[in-house]
Amino acid sequence: MLQDALTWLSNSPDESLGFILADNGFDVWLANVRGTNYSSGHTSLSPNDPEYWDWSWDELVEYDLPAFVQYVNGQTGQKLHYVGHSLGTLMAFGAFSREEVLNMVRSAALLSPIAYMGQMPSPLARAAADIFTAEALILHEFFKLKSCSPTTYGHKEHDPSSPEQGTIAMYDYGSDDDNNKHYGQTTPPDYNMTSIPNDLPLFLGYGGEDLLSDVKDVQTLIDALSDHDPDKLVLQYIQDYAHLDFVYAVNAKQVVYDPLVAFFRLN
Structure with missing residues (x-):
């Protein structure tokens, strides 16, 4: 969020995942979501x-x-090996439940996965010191904790909701009638995080100091994936990693990327 694909090239060539994958013989494709610097047309x-x-x-x-x-x-x-961090994991959890997408994906590495947010600190000012002030502030606008329904960047009004399970739901149009028109129900449906096939190879990396992808929320995700083939699920917990360490830490190559490359080679 608030960044583009240069995230994967920001450190030195021997510390940036984009270069590391290329040096290991992978074709590397960097994706920019709409509205970012390289995807504004x-x-x-x-x-x-x-x-x-x-x-x-x-x-x-x-x-x-x-x-x-x-x-x-x-x-x-x-078929692709997919790597997503933060927002990139939320997109994957939604899209990978669709067969036409999964038919083109070999495996997925999801770093700081965003699937449940019931444990995220309520005053996001607490997160600002450890993460990135602007990211935390904009996140407050995106997440209204009940279903953590994402709001738009633009002019739509979002109906704030009360905290409950911390699941991720589709856009809340603000009224029962409008939600009914778009979804056939009065509340926006939750994304189904457990609809990813049990045999899709998954690499989940998460940190003990991450205030956005909280350890307890990741554990809720892991519990939801309890039926996943254990031979197809790699869990990597790094006690001292915060949210952005998975893309910016100078030791990420040794701690995260080398195991990730090995995971891709196996799949």
Whole structure:
């Protein structure tokens, strides 16, 4: 969030996952979600137009990630190993429940996975010191804890909800009638985090100091994946890692990326 694919190239070449994967013989495709610096084009709208921002994370799940996967598969004729961090994991949990996407994916590495957020500290100012002030502030606007329904970047009003299970739900249109029109029910449906096939190889990396992807929330995710083939699920817990360490820590190559590369080679 608030970043683009340069995240994976920001450290030195021997510390950045994009370069490390390339050096290990992988073709590396970097994806930018809509509205970021390298993905700001539109057939008719400018980023200065409010309508340009009239979308939520639902569109990233429904359209953007499937388009990324379909494009790379079409160019290479190969299934993909997917790497996502934070927002990239939330997109994956939604999109990987769809057969047409899964048919093009070999495995997925999900770092600081966002699937449940019941344990995230309520005043996000606590997170700002350890994470990234702007990211924490914008996250407060995206997450309204009940179902943590994502709101749009733009002008839509979001109906705040009370904290409950901390699951992730689709966009809340703010009224029973509008939700009924879009979903056939008065509340936005939750994303089904357990709909990922049990035999899809998964690498989950999470940290003990992560205030966004809290350890207890990740454990809720792990519990939800209890039926997953144990031979297809790799869990990596790093006690002293915070949210952004998975992409910016200078020792991430040894701690995270080398095991991740080994995981890809096995799958």
